Amino acid sequence: MKILVADDISQFGIEKLQNLPDSQVRVRTGMSEAELMEEIADTEALLVRSQTKVTAAVLEAAKHLKVIGRAGVGVDNIDVPAATRRGIVVINAPDGNTISAAEHTFAMLITLSRHIPQADRSIREGRWDRKSFVGVELRGKTLAVLGTGRIGTEVAKRAKVFGMTVMGYDPYLTEARAKELGIIHATFDEAIEAADFITVHTPLTKETRHLLNAQAFARMKDGVRIINCARGGIIDEEALAEALQAGKVAGAAIDVFEQEPIPADHPLIALKNVVLTPHLGASTVEAQENVAIDVAEQVGYLLQGLPFKNAVNLPSLSGEQKAILQPYLALGEQLGLLAGQWVGGAVSEVEIGFAGPIAEHDISYVTRTVLKGWFSVKYGDDANYVNAPFLAEQTGITVREVKQPRGKVFTNLLTLTVKSDQGEHRVAGTLYNGFGPRIVEIDGYTVDAAPQGNMLMTRHVDKPGMIGKIGSLLGDAGVNIAAMQVGRRETGGEAVMVLSVDKAIPEAVLTEISKMDGIVLARAIDL
Ligand SMILES: NC(=O)c1ccc[n+]([C@@H]2O[C@H](COP(=O)([O-])OP(=O)(O)OC[C@H]3O[C@@H](n4cnc5c(N)ncnc54)[C@H](O)[C@@H]3O)[C@@H](O)[C@H]2O)c1
Numbered sequence: 336m337k338i339l340v341a342d343d344i345s346q347f348g349i350e351k352l353q354n355l356p357d358s359q360v361r362v363r364t365g366m367s368e369a370e371l372m373e374e375i376a377d378t379e380a381l382l383v384r385s386q387t388k389v390t391a392a393v394l395e396a397a398k399h400l401k402v403i404g405r406a407g408v409g410v411d412n413i414d415v416p417a418a419t420r421r422g423i424v425v426i427n428a429p430d431g432n433t434i435s436a437a438e439h440t441f442a443m444l445i446t447l448s449r450h451i452p453q454a455d456r457s458i459r460e461g462r463w464d465r466k467s468f469v470g471v472e473l474r475g476k477t478l479a480v481l482g483t484g485r486i487g488t489e490v491a492k493r494a495k496v497f498g499m500t501v502m503g504y505d506p507y508l509t510e511a512r513a514k515e516l517g518i519i520h521a522t523f524d525e526a527i528e529a530a531d532f533i534t535v536h537t538p539l540t541k542e543t544r545h546l547l548n549a550q551a552f553a554r555m556k557d558g559v560r561i562i563n564c565a566r567g568g569i570i571d572e573e574a575l576a577e578a579l580q581a582g583k584v585a586g587a588a589i590d591v592f593e594q595e596p597i598p599a600d601h602p603l604i605a606l607k608n609v610v611l612t613p614h615l616g617a618s619t620v621e622a623q624e625n626v627a628i629d630v631a632e633q634v635g636y637l638l639q640g641l642p643f644k645n646a647v648n649l650p651s652l653s654g655e656q657k658a659i660l661q662p663y664l665a666l667g668e669q670l671g672l673l674a675g676q677w678v679g680g681a682v683s684e685v686e687i688g689f690a691g692p693i694a695e696h697d698i699s700y701v702t703r704t705v706l707k708g709w710f711s712v713k714y715g716d717d718a719n720y721v722n723a724p725f726l727a728e729q730t731g732i733t734v735r736e737v738k739q740p741r742g743k744v745f746t747n748l749l750t751l752t753v754k755s756d757q758g759e760h761r762v763a764g765t766l767y768n769g770f771g772p773r774i775v776e777i778d779g780y781t782v783d784a785a786p787q788g789n790m791l792m793t794r795h796v797d798k799p800g801m802i803g804k805i806g807s808l809l810g811d812a813g814v815n816i817a818a819m820q821v822g823r824r825e826t827g828g829e830a831v832m833v834l835s836v837d838k839a840i841p842e843a844v845l846t847e848i849s850k851m852d853g854i855v856l857a858r859a860i861d862l
Protein backbone atom coordinates (compact mmCIF):
# COMPACT_ATOMS: atom_id res chain seq x y z
CA MET A 336 0.00 0.00 0.00
CA LYS A 337 1.64 3.20 -1.17
CA ILE A 338 0.83 6.23 0.97
CA LEU A 339 2.02 9.76 0.24
CA VAL A 340 2.10 12.46 2.93
CA ALA A 341 2.31 15.81 1.12
CA ASP A 342 2.04 18.33 4.02
CA ASP A 343 3.52 18.63 7.51
CA ILE A 344 1.52 16.12 9.49
CA SER A 345 2.29 15.10 13.07
CA GLN A 346 4.65 12.14 13.44
CA PHE A 347 1.96 10.36 15.49
CA GLY A 348 -0.21 10.13 12.37
CA ILE A 349 2.70 9.10 10.17
CA GLU A 350 3.59 6.29 12.58
CA LYS A 351 0.01 5.02 12.44
CA LEU A 352 0.30 4.85 8.66
CA GLN A 353 3.71 3.15 8.86
CA ASN A 354 2.23 0.52 11.18
CA LEU A 355 -0.41 -0.51 8.66
CA PRO A 356 0.21 -3.94 7.11
CA ASP A 357 2.30 -3.69 3.88
CA SER A 358 2.39 0.10 3.94
CA GLN A 359 5.08 2.15 2.22
CA VAL A 360 4.86 5.72 3.48
CA ARG A 361 6.63 8.55 1.64
CA VAL A 362 6.74 12.02 3.15
CA ARG A 363 7.39 14.76 0.63
CA THR A 364 6.15 18.25 1.39
CA GLY A 365 6.17 21.55 -0.51
CA MET A 366 5.68 19.98 -3.96
CA SER A 367 4.58 21.94 -7.00
CA GLU A 368 1.49 20.68 -8.85
CA ALA A 369 3.73 19.05 -11.48
CA GLU A 370 5.86 17.32 -8.83
CA LEU A 371 2.75 16.09 -7.03
CA MET A 372 1.30 14.76 -10.31
CA GLU A 373 4.46 12.71 -10.81
CA GLU A 374 4.71 11.55 -7.21
CA ILE A 375 1.05 10.53 -6.94
CA ALA A 376 0.92 8.25 -10.00
CA ASP A 377 1.28 4.99 -8.04
CA THR A 378 -0.15 6.21 -4.74
CA GLU A 379 -3.21 4.64 -3.09
CA ALA A 380 -3.63 7.13 -0.24
CA LEU A 381 -2.71 10.82 -0.08
CA LEU A 382 -2.59 12.79 3.18
CA VAL A 383 -2.62 16.60 3.22
CA ARG A 384 -3.29 19.59 5.45
CA SER A 385 -4.43 22.86 3.89
CA GLN A 386 -1.33 23.73 1.88
CA THR A 387 -1.34 21.15 -0.88
CA LYS A 388 -3.89 21.83 -3.62
CA VAL A 389 -5.41 18.57 -4.80
CA THR A 390 -6.67 19.74 -8.19
CA ALA A 391 -8.56 17.88 -10.92
CA ALA A 392 -5.24 17.61 -12.83
CA VAL A 393 -3.56 15.99 -9.83
CA LEU A 394 -6.45 13.55 -9.50
CA GLU A 395 -6.26 12.76 -13.21
CA ALA A 396 -2.65 11.67 -12.68
CA ALA A 397 -3.57 9.58 -9.63
CA LYS A 398 -4.44 6.33 -11.33
CA HIS A 399 -4.49 4.21 -8.16
CA LEU A 400 -5.71 6.70 -5.59
CA LYS A 401 -8.44 5.36 -3.30
CA VAL A 402 -8.51 7.96 -0.57
CA ILE A 403 -7.44 11.50 0.30
CA GLY A 404 -7.06 12.16 4.02
CA ARG A 405 -7.28 15.79 5.16
CA ALA A 406 -5.69 16.38 8.56
CA GLY A 407 -8.16 19.12 9.51
CA VAL A 408 -11.72 20.26 8.76
CA GLY A 409 -11.85 22.35 5.57
CA VAL A 410 -11.56 20.44 2.30
CA ASP A 411 -11.56 23.49 0.04
CA ASN A 412 -7.97 22.71 -1.05
CA ILE A 413 -9.30 19.45 -2.53
CA ASP A 414 -11.41 19.24 -5.70
CA VAL A 415 -14.02 17.06 -3.99
CA PRO A 416 -16.39 16.81 -7.02
CA ALA A 417 -13.46 15.59 -9.16
CA ALA A 418 -12.48 13.08 -6.47
CA THR A 419 -16.10 11.88 -6.26
CA ARG A 420 -16.29 11.41 -10.05
CA ARG A 421 -13.18 9.25 -9.86
CA GLY A 422 -14.54 7.25 -6.93
CA ILE A 423 -11.93 8.57 -4.50
CA VAL A 424 -13.08 8.89 -0.90
CA VAL A 425 -12.22 12.17 0.83
CA ILE A 426 -11.88 11.83 4.61
CA ASN A 427 -11.35 14.74 7.00
CA ALA A 428 -10.71 15.08 10.73
CA PRO A 429 -13.55 17.34 11.83
CA ASP A 430 -13.18 17.31 15.61
CA GLY A 431 -9.49 17.32 16.47
CA ASN A 432 -8.78 21.03 16.02
CA THR A 433 -12.08 22.54 17.22
CA ILE A 434 -10.76 23.72 20.58
CA SER A 435 -7.54 25.12 19.12
CA ALA A 436 -9.43 27.07 16.45
CA ALA A 437 -11.91 28.36 19.06
CA GLU A 438 -9.05 29.39 21.36
CA HIS A 439 -7.24 31.15 18.50
CA THR A 440 -10.46 33.02 17.70
CA PHE A 441 -10.74 34.04 21.31
CA ALA A 442 -7.12 35.14 21.39
CA MET A 443 -7.91 37.30 18.33
CA LEU A 444 -10.99 38.73 20.07
CA ILE A 445 -8.99 39.79 23.14
CA THR A 446 -6.10 41.02 21.00
CA LEU A 447 -8.51 43.21 19.06
CA SER A 448 -10.10 44.66 22.17
CA ARG A 449 -6.72 45.59 23.75
CA HIS A 450 -4.37 46.36 20.79
CA ILE A 451 -1.80 43.90 22.12
CA PRO A 452 0.36 43.41 18.96
CA GLN A 453 0.38 47.16 18.21
CA ALA A 454 1.39 48.01 21.81
CA ASP A 455 4.10 45.33 21.76
CA ARG A 456 5.44 46.76 18.49
CA SER A 457 5.52 50.31 19.88
CA ILE A 458 7.61 49.24 22.90
CA ARG A 459 10.06 47.43 20.63
CA GLU A 460 10.28 50.61 18.54
CA GLY A 461 11.40 52.48 21.68
CA ARG A 462 8.13 54.19 22.66
CA TRP A 463 6.25 54.12 25.97
CA ASP A 464 2.86 55.09 24.56
CA ARG A 465 -0.11 54.48 26.86
CA LYS A 466 -2.54 56.85 25.15
CA SER A 467 -2.80 55.22 21.73
CA PHE A 468 -3.80 51.82 23.03
CA VAL A 469 -6.89 52.38 25.15
CA GLY A 470 -9.04 49.31 24.66
CA VAL A 471 -12.63 48.23 25.27
CA GLU A 472 -13.98 45.62 27.67
CA LEU A 473 -15.63 42.51 26.33
CA ARG A 474 -18.07 42.37 29.24
CA GLY A 475 -21.45 43.74 28.20
CA LYS A 476 -20.59 43.77 24.48
CA THR A 477 -22.48 41.82 21.82
CA LEU A 478 -20.72 39.16 19.80
CA ALA A 479 -22.31 37.86 16.57
CA VAL A 480 -21.27 34.30 15.80
CA LEU A 481 -22.00 33.54 12.16
CA GLY A 482 -22.01 29.75 11.91
CA THR A 483 -22.71 27.96 15.17
CA GLY A 484 -21.17 24.59 14.35
CA ARG A 485 -18.35 22.99 16.33
CA ILE A 486 -16.02 26.02 16.53
CA GLY A 487 -18.70 28.72 16.61
CA THR A 488 -20.33 26.97 19.59
CA GLU A 489 -17.04 26.78 21.52
CA VAL A 490 -16.40 30.47 20.83
CA ALA A 491 -19.92 31.33 22.02
CA LYS A 492 -19.41 29.39 25.28
CA ARG A 493 -16.17 31.28 26.01
CA ALA A 494 -17.75 34.64 25.18
CA LYS A 495 -20.56 33.93 27.65
CA VAL A 496 -18.00 33.37 30.41
CA PHE A 497 -16.55 36.82 29.58
CA GLY A 498 -19.98 38.38 30.13
CA MET A 499 -20.77 38.99 26.45
CA THR A 500 -24.21 38.78 24.86
CA VAL A 501 -23.95 36.27 22.05
CA MET A 502 -26.15 36.27 18.94
CA GLY A 503 -25.94 33.15 16.79
CA TYR A 504 -26.85 32.95 13.12
CA ASP A 505 -26.85 29.56 11.41
CA PRO A 506 -29.53 27.92 9.25
CA TYR A 507 -29.23 24.79 11.42
CA LEU A 508 -29.43 26.58 14.77
CA THR A 509 -32.71 25.76 16.50
CA GLU A 510 -34.42 27.86 19.15
CA ALA A 511 -33.95 25.01 21.64
CA ARG A 512 -30.20 24.72 20.94
CA ALA A 513 -29.77 28.50 21.23
CA LYS A 514 -31.54 28.39 24.59
CA GLU A 515 -29.35 25.54 25.76
CA LEU A 516 -26.24 27.56 24.83
CA GLY A 517 -27.65 30.73 26.39
CA ILE A 518 -27.37 32.67 23.14
CA ILE A 519 -29.85 34.68 21.07
CA HIS A 520 -31.13 32.93 17.96
CA ALA A 521 -30.82 35.69 15.34
CA THR A 522 -31.22 36.30 11.64
CA PHE A 523 -28.13 37.41 9.70
CA ASP A 524 -29.36 41.04 9.64
CA GLU A 525 -30.23 41.09 13.35
CA ALA A 526 -26.83 39.66 14.26
CA ILE A 527 -24.66 41.97 12.15
CA GLU A 528 -26.67 45.08 12.98
CA ALA A 529 -26.51 44.58 16.77
CA ALA A 530 -22.94 43.32 17.14
CA ASP A 531 -19.86 45.05 18.59
CA PHE A 532 -17.76 42.07 17.46
CA ILE A 533 -18.51 39.70 14.57
CA THR A 534 -16.77 36.36 14.12
CA VAL A 535 -17.38 33.99 11.19
CA HIS A 536 -17.29 30.19 11.58
CA THR A 537 -18.89 28.80 8.41
CA PRO A 538 -17.26 26.78 5.64
CA LEU A 539 -16.51 28.68 2.44
CA THR A 540 -19.37 27.87 0.06
CA LYS A 541 -21.26 29.63 -2.74
CA GLU A 542 -23.60 31.03 -0.07
CA THR A 543 -20.88 32.20 2.32
CA ARG A 544 -18.44 33.70 -0.23
CA HIS A 545 -18.28 37.40 0.64
CA LEU A 546 -20.95 36.93 3.32
CA LEU A 547 -19.42 40.06 4.86
CA ASN A 548 -19.22 42.50 1.94
CA ALA A 549 -19.60 46.27 1.45
CA GLN A 550 -23.41 46.11 1.88
CA ALA A 551 -23.06 44.13 5.10
CA PHE A 552 -20.39 46.50 6.49
CA ALA A 553 -22.72 49.45 5.76
CA ARG A 554 -25.41 47.92 8.00
CA MET A 555 -23.08 47.29 10.94
CA LYS A 556 -22.59 49.54 13.99
CA ASP A 557 -19.85 52.15 13.67
CA GLY A 558 -16.73 50.84 15.37
CA VAL A 559 -17.56 47.15 14.92
CA ARG A 560 -14.63 44.67 15.11
CA ILE A 561 -14.38 41.68 12.78
CA ILE A 562 -12.68 38.28 13.16
CA ASN A 563 -12.14 35.56 10.57
CA CYS A 564 -10.50 32.35 11.73
CA ALA A 565 -12.64 30.19 9.40
CA ARG A 566 -11.87 30.57 5.69
CA GLY A 567 -10.49 33.25 3.43
CA GLY A 568 -13.22 34.49 1.08
CA ILE A 569 -16.04 34.57 3.65
CA ILE A 570 -15.09 38.23 4.06
CA ASP A 571 -14.57 40.47 1.03
CA GLU A 572 -11.03 41.63 1.89
CA GLU A 573 -11.12 44.72 -0.38
CA ALA A 574 -14.41 45.86 1.20
CA LEU A 575 -13.01 45.19 4.69
CA ALA A 576 -9.89 47.26 3.96
CA GLU A 577 -12.11 50.14 2.79
CA ALA A 578 -14.38 49.90 5.85
CA LEU A 579 -11.29 49.92 8.11
CA GLN A 580 -9.83 52.93 6.34
CA ALA A 581 -13.14 54.75 6.58
CA GLY A 582 -13.30 54.06 10.34
CA LYS A 583 -16.58 52.14 9.97
CA VAL A 584 -14.80 49.02 11.22
CA ALA A 585 -12.56 49.75 14.23
CA GLY A 586 -10.42 46.65 13.93
CA ALA A 587 -10.07 43.27 12.29
CA ALA A 588 -8.23 40.09 13.22
CA ILE A 589 -7.74 37.74 10.30
CA ASP A 590 -6.16 34.27 10.25
CA VAL A 591 -7.28 33.07 6.82
CA PHE A 592 -7.14 34.75 3.41
CA GLU A 593 -8.54 34.55 -0.09
CA GLN A 594 -5.00 33.87 -1.30
CA GLU A 595 -2.52 32.10 0.99
CA PRO A 596 0.26 33.03 1.54
CA ILE A 597 -1.03 36.61 1.19
CA PRO A 598 0.71 38.81 -1.37
CA ALA A 599 3.13 41.41 0.02
CA ASP A 600 0.94 44.25 -1.31
CA HIS A 601 -2.25 42.95 0.33
CA PRO A 602 -4.36 45.98 1.39
CA LEU A 603 -4.74 44.73 4.99
CA ILE A 604 -0.99 44.61 5.65
CA ALA A 605 -0.61 48.39 5.57
CA LEU A 606 -3.43 49.01 8.07
CA LYS A 607 -2.55 49.58 11.75
CA ASN A 608 -5.88 48.46 13.23
CA VAL A 609 -5.52 44.95 11.83
CA VAL A 610 -4.01 41.81 13.39
CA LEU A 611 -2.91 39.12 10.97
CA THR A 612 -1.82 35.53 11.59
CA PRO A 613 -0.74 33.05 8.89
CA HIS A 614 -3.54 30.44 9.17
CA LEU A 615 -2.60 29.38 12.70
CA GLY A 616 -6.06 28.40 14.01
CA ALA A 617 -5.19 24.71 14.15
CA SER A 618 -1.50 25.15 14.87
CA THR A 619 -1.19 23.69 18.33
CA VAL A 620 0.65 20.56 19.38
CA GLU A 621 -2.62 19.05 20.58
CA ALA A 622 -4.67 19.84 17.45
CA GLN A 623 -2.00 18.58 15.10
CA GLU A 624 -1.64 15.31 17.00
CA ASN A 625 -5.40 14.87 17.15
CA VAL A 626 -6.11 15.49 13.46
CA ALA A 627 -3.13 13.45 12.25
CA ILE A 628 -4.08 10.46 14.40
CA ASP A 629 -7.80 10.75 13.54
CA VAL A 630 -7.29 10.93 9.79
CA ALA A 631 -4.53 8.29 9.71
CA GLU A 632 -6.81 5.91 11.62
CA GLN A 633 -9.76 6.33 9.25
CA VAL A 634 -7.58 6.16 6.12
CA GLY A 635 -6.04 2.98 7.57
CA TYR A 636 -9.48 1.44 8.13
CA LEU A 637 -10.50 2.24 4.56
CA LEU A 638 -7.30 0.77 3.10
CA GLN A 639 -7.88 -2.41 5.09
CA GLY A 640 -11.50 -2.68 3.94
CA LEU A 641 -12.85 -1.93 7.43
CA PRO A 642 -15.71 0.46 8.26
CA PHE A 643 -14.49 4.06 8.40
CA LYS A 644 -16.06 7.43 9.21
CA ASN A 645 -15.74 11.14 8.33
CA ALA A 646 -15.94 10.68 4.55
CA VAL A 647 -17.09 14.03 3.18
CA ASN A 648 -18.28 12.58 -0.13
CA LEU A 649 -20.36 9.74 1.31
CA PRO A 650 -23.52 10.03 3.42
CA SER A 651 -22.75 9.46 7.07
CA LEU A 652 -24.62 6.82 9.04
CA SER A 653 -24.83 6.67 12.81
CA GLY A 654 -23.75 3.41 14.49
CA GLU A 655 -27.41 2.57 15.12
CA GLN A 656 -28.39 3.26 11.47
CA LYS A 657 -25.44 1.22 10.28
CA ALA A 658 -26.48 -1.79 12.39
CA ILE A 659 -30.03 -1.68 10.95
CA LEU A 660 -29.03 -1.02 7.35
CA GLN A 661 -25.90 -3.22 7.07
CA PRO A 662 -27.71 -6.38 5.80
CA TYR A 663 -29.68 -4.26 3.32
CA LEU A 664 -26.48 -2.68 2.02
CA ALA A 665 -25.24 -6.18 1.15
CA LEU A 666 -28.63 -7.21 -0.31
CA GLY A 667 -28.80 -4.00 -2.35
CA GLU A 668 -25.39 -4.63 -3.87
CA GLN A 669 -26.34 -8.22 -4.73
CA LEU A 670 -29.57 -7.07 -6.38
CA GLY A 671 -27.65 -4.48 -8.40
CA LEU A 672 -25.03 -7.02 -9.43
CA LEU A 673 -27.71 -9.57 -10.36
CA ALA A 674 -29.78 -7.08 -12.38
CA GLY A 675 -26.63 -5.77 -14.09
CA GLN A 676 -25.98 -9.27 -15.45
CA TRP A 677 -29.63 -10.13 -16.17
CA VAL A 678 -30.75 -6.99 -18.01
CA GLY A 679 -29.53 -6.18 -21.50
CA GLY A 680 -29.89 -3.14 -23.73
CA ALA A 681 -29.58 0.60 -23.17
CA VAL A 682 -30.93 1.40 -19.72
CA SER A 683 -32.76 4.69 -19.16
CA GLU A 684 -34.31 4.30 -15.72
CA VAL A 685 -33.65 2.50 -12.48
CA GLU A 686 -36.24 2.45 -9.71
CA ILE A 687 -35.28 1.22 -6.27
CA GLY A 688 -38.23 0.34 -4.07
CA PHE A 689 -38.22 0.04 -0.29
CA ALA A 690 -41.31 -1.51 1.30
CA GLY A 691 -41.77 -2.01 5.03
CA PRO A 692 -40.15 -0.45 8.12
CA ILE A 693 -36.81 -0.19 6.27
CA ALA A 694 -38.36 2.65 4.24
CA GLU A 695 -38.40 4.82 7.36
CA HIS A 696 -34.59 4.93 7.48
CA ASP A 697 -32.10 6.97 5.47
CA ILE A 698 -31.94 4.55 2.56
CA SER A 699 -29.74 6.71 0.33
CA TYR A 700 -26.75 4.53 1.22
CA VAL A 701 -28.66 1.39 0.12
CA THR A 702 -29.38 3.11 -3.18
CA ARG A 703 -25.66 3.68 -3.58
CA THR A 704 -24.91 0.00 -2.98
CA VAL A 705 -27.55 -1.05 -5.56
CA LEU A 706 -25.98 1.32 -8.10
CA LYS A 707 -22.47 0.21 -7.18
CA GLY A 708 -23.48 -3.43 -7.79
CA TRP A 709 -25.14 -2.47 -11.07
CA PHE A 710 -22.20 -0.45 -12.40
CA SER A 711 -19.52 -2.88 -11.25
CA VAL A 712 -20.79 -5.30 -13.95
CA LYS A 713 -19.62 -2.76 -16.55
CA TYR A 714 -16.85 -0.86 -14.76
CA GLY A 715 -15.45 -3.50 -12.35
CA ASP A 716 -13.52 -1.98 -9.44
CA ASP A 717 -13.79 1.50 -10.99
CA ALA A 718 -17.39 1.65 -9.71
CA ASN A 719 -17.78 2.25 -5.99
CA TYR A 720 -20.13 3.76 -3.42
CA VAL A 721 -18.56 7.18 -3.95
CA ASN A 722 -18.99 7.53 -7.70
CA ALA A 723 -22.04 5.29 -8.29
CA PRO A 724 -24.58 8.20 -8.34
CA PHE A 725 -22.24 10.13 -10.64
CA LEU A 726 -21.94 7.13 -13.01
CA ALA A 727 -25.76 7.03 -13.21
CA GLU A 728 -25.84 10.73 -14.07
CA GLN A 729 -23.00 10.37 -16.57
CA THR A 730 -24.66 7.46 -18.36
CA GLY A 731 -28.03 9.25 -18.49
CA ILE A 732 -29.81 6.83 -16.14
CA THR A 733 -32.58 8.35 -14.04
CA VAL A 734 -32.55 6.90 -10.53
CA ARG A 735 -35.72 6.96 -8.45
CA GLU A 736 -36.30 5.82 -4.88
CA VAL A 737 -39.83 4.71 -4.01
CA LYS A 738 -40.86 4.08 -0.42
CA GLN A 739 -43.88 2.20 0.91
CA PRO A 740 -44.50 1.98 4.65
CA ARG A 741 -45.70 -1.64 4.53
CA GLY A 742 -44.64 -4.70 2.54
CA LYS A 743 -47.46 -6.89 1.10
CA VAL A 744 -45.94 -10.34 1.67
CA PHE A 745 -42.55 -9.67 3.24
CA THR A 746 -41.91 -7.46 6.26
CA ASN A 747 -39.23 -5.63 4.29
CA LEU A 748 -38.75 -5.85 0.55
CA LEU A 749 -36.15 -4.29 -1.69
CA THR A 750 -37.03 -4.10 -5.40
CA LEU A 751 -35.00 -3.02 -8.39
CA THR A 752 -36.88 -2.20 -11.57
CA VAL A 753 -34.83 -1.43 -14.65
CA LYS A 754 -36.20 0.05 -17.86
CA SER A 755 -34.15 -0.51 -20.98
CA ASP A 756 -34.80 -0.33 -24.71
CA GLN A 757 -35.35 -4.12 -24.49
CA GLY A 758 -38.15 -3.85 -21.92
CA GLU A 759 -38.60 -3.77 -18.17
CA HIS A 760 -37.07 -6.15 -15.65
CA ARG A 761 -37.58 -6.37 -11.92
CA VAL A 762 -35.72 -8.27 -9.23
CA ALA A 763 -36.62 -8.27 -5.56
CA GLY A 764 -34.94 -9.46 -2.40
CA THR A 765 -35.58 -9.68 1.30
CA LEU A 766 -33.92 -10.88 4.47
CA TYR A 767 -35.17 -14.05 6.14
CA ASN A 768 -34.58 -14.18 9.86
CA GLY A 769 -31.67 -16.56 10.35
CA PHE A 770 -31.34 -17.36 6.64
CA GLY A 771 -29.88 -14.11 5.39
CA PRO A 772 -30.60 -12.50 2.01
CA ARG A 773 -32.94 -14.15 -0.52
CA ILE A 774 -33.96 -13.30 -4.05
CA VAL A 775 -37.76 -13.62 -3.96
CA GLU A 776 -38.86 -12.32 -7.34
CA ILE A 777 -37.53 -12.16 -10.87
CA ASP A 778 -39.55 -10.38 -13.55
CA GLY A 779 -42.81 -10.99 -11.67
CA TYR A 780 -42.11 -14.69 -10.98
CA THR A 781 -41.81 -15.83 -7.38
CA VAL A 782 -38.57 -17.63 -6.52
CA ASP A 783 -36.58 -18.26 -3.34
CA ALA A 784 -32.86 -18.29 -4.02
CA ALA A 785 -29.77 -17.41 -2.03
CA PRO A 786 -27.91 -14.68 -3.95
CA GLN A 787 -24.42 -16.11 -3.97
CA GLY A 788 -21.74 -17.62 -6.20
CA ASN A 789 -22.34 -18.84 -9.74
CA MET A 790 -25.88 -19.10 -11.02
CA LEU A 791 -27.76 -19.73 -14.22
CA MET A 792 -30.96 -17.74 -14.70
CA THR A 793 -33.37 -18.44 -17.53
CA ARG A 794 -36.74 -17.31 -18.76
CA HIS A 795 -38.22 -20.11 -20.81
CA VAL A 796 -41.43 -21.68 -22.06
CA ASP A 797 -42.84 -23.98 -19.39
CA LYS A 798 -42.87 -27.27 -21.34
CA PRO A 799 -41.64 -30.79 -20.61
CA GLY A 800 -37.94 -31.49 -21.10
CA MET A 801 -36.58 -27.96 -20.66
CA ILE A 802 -35.11 -28.40 -17.20
CA GLY A 803 -33.80 -31.88 -18.00
CA LYS A 804 -32.04 -30.69 -21.14
CA ILE A 805 -30.40 -27.74 -19.35
CA GLY A 806 -29.33 -30.13 -16.55
CA SER A 807 -27.76 -32.51 -19.10
CA LEU A 808 -25.86 -29.72 -20.86
CA LEU A 809 -24.45 -28.52 -17.54
CA GLY A 810 -23.70 -32.07 -16.42
CA ASP A 811 -21.83 -32.87 -19.64
CA ALA A 812 -19.68 -29.75 -18.98
CA GLY A 813 -18.93 -30.92 -15.43
CA VAL A 814 -21.01 -28.16 -13.84
CA ASN A 815 -22.77 -29.48 -10.74
CA ILE A 816 -26.18 -28.04 -9.79
CA ALA A 817 -26.38 -27.22 -6.08
CA ALA A 818 -29.91 -25.79 -5.90
CA MET A 819 -32.82 -25.16 -8.24
CA GLN A 820 -35.82 -22.81 -8.15
CA VAL A 821 -38.56 -22.53 -10.76
CA GLY A 822 -41.24 -19.88 -10.74
CA ARG A 823 -44.24 -19.82 -13.06
CA ARG A 824 -47.66 -18.26 -13.23
CA GLU A 825 -49.61 -20.88 -15.18
CA THR A 826 -48.90 -24.26 -16.81
CA GLY A 827 -47.56 -23.93 -20.32
CA GLY A 828 -46.82 -20.24 -19.99
CA GLU A 829 -43.46 -18.67 -19.33
CA ALA A 830 -41.30 -19.64 -16.35
CA VAL A 831 -38.19 -18.42 -14.62
CA MET A 832 -35.49 -20.79 -13.39
CA VAL A 833 -32.63 -20.02 -11.01
CA LEU A 834 -29.91 -22.65 -10.70
CA SER A 835 -27.09 -22.34 -8.20
CA VAL A 836 -24.07 -24.09 -9.67
CA ASP A 837 -20.72 -25.06 -8.18
CA LYS A 838 -18.54 -23.39 -10.79
CA ALA A 839 -18.64 -20.84 -13.59
CA ILE A 840 -20.67 -21.91 -16.64
CA PRO A 841 -18.46 -22.12 -19.75
CA GLU A 842 -19.38 -19.58 -22.45
CA ALA A 843 -20.03 -22.35 -25.03
CA VAL A 844 -22.51 -24.11 -22.73
CA LEU A 845 -24.36 -20.84 -22.09
CA THR A 846 -24.56 -20.21 -25.85
CA GLU A 847 -25.99 -23.70 -26.38
CA ILE A 848 -28.59 -23.16 -23.63
CA SER A 849 -29.50 -19.77 -25.11
CA LYS A 850 -30.15 -21.40 -28.50
CA MET A 851 -32.45 -24.11 -27.09
CA ASP A 852 -35.98 -24.05 -28.41
CA GLY A 853 -38.23 -22.41 -25.78
CA ILE A 854 -35.46 -20.33 -24.10
CA VAL A 855 -36.38 -16.63 -23.98
CA LEU A 856 -33.35 -15.45 -22.00
CA ALA A 857 -30.43 -17.28 -20.39
CA ARG A 858 -27.69 -15.58 -18.38
CA ALA A 859 -24.78 -16.77 -16.28
CA ILE A 860 -24.72 -14.76 -13.09
CA ASP A 861 -21.73 -14.37 -10.77
CA LEU A 862 -22.49 -12.79 -7.39
N1 LIG B 1 -8.15 28.77 10.98
C1 LIG B 1 -7.99 27.49 11.04
O1 LIG B 1 -6.88 26.97 11.08
C2 LIG B 1 -9.19 26.61 11.11
C3 LIG B 1 -9.18 25.46 11.91
C4 LIG B 1 -10.30 24.65 11.95
C5 LIG B 1 -11.40 24.95 11.18
N2 LIG B 1 -11.37 26.05 10.40
C6 LIG B 1 -12.54 26.43 9.60
O2 LIG B 1 -13.56 26.89 10.49
C7 LIG B 1 -14.83 26.73 9.89
C8 LIG B 1 -15.80 26.10 10.87
O3 LIG B 1 -15.36 24.82 11.23
P1 LIG B 1 -16.30 23.88 12.15
O4 LIG B 1 -15.49 22.70 12.51
O5 LIG B 1 -16.96 24.66 13.21
O6 LIG B 1 -17.37 23.47 11.06
P2 LIG B 1 -18.86 22.98 11.32
O7 LIG B 1 -19.27 22.24 10.10
O8 LIG B 1 -18.98 22.28 12.63
O9 LIG B 1 -19.68 24.35 11.42
C9 LIG B 1 -19.95 25.16 10.33
C10 LIG B 1 -21.31 25.79 10.55
O10 LIG B 1 -21.54 26.74 9.55
C11 LIG B 1 -22.92 26.71 9.27
N3 LIG B 1 -23.21 27.34 8.00
C12 LIG B 1 -23.06 26.84 6.75
N4 LIG B 1 -23.47 27.74 5.83
C13 LIG B 1 -23.87 28.83 6.52
C14 LIG B 1 -24.39 30.09 6.12
N5 LIG B 1 -24.59 30.37 4.82
N6 LIG B 1 -24.69 30.96 7.09
C15 LIG B 1 -24.51 30.68 8.40
N7 LIG B 1 -24.03 29.48 8.83
C16 LIG B 1 -23.71 28.58 7.90
C17 LIG B 1 -23.27 25.25 9.29
O11 LIG B 1 -24.66 25.04 9.46
C18 LIG B 1 -22.45 24.77 10.47
O12 LIG B 1 -23.20 24.78 11.67
C19 LIG B 1 -14.58 25.94 8.62
O13 LIG B 1 -14.49 26.83 7.54
C20 LIG B 1 -13.22 25.31 8.85
O14 LIG B 1 -12.56 25.01 7.65
C21 LIG B 1 -10.30 26.89 10.34
Ligand SMILES: O=C(O)CC[C@@H](O)C(=O)O
Binds near residue numbers: 385386617
Ligand atom coordinates in the same frame (compact mmCIF):
# COMPACT_ATOMS: atom_id res chain seq x y z
O1 LIG C 1 -3.93 22.48 8.36
C1 LIG C 1 -4.08 23.48 9.03
O2 LIG C 1 -3.28 23.86 9.87
C2 LIG C 1 -5.35 24.30 8.87
C3 LIG C 1 -6.55 23.53 9.27
C4 LIG C 1 -7.83 24.28 9.22
O3 LIG C 1 -7.87 25.29 8.30
C5 LIG C 1 -8.98 23.34 9.02
O4 LIG C 1 -9.86 23.61 8.21
O5 LIG C 1 -9.01 22.31 9.71
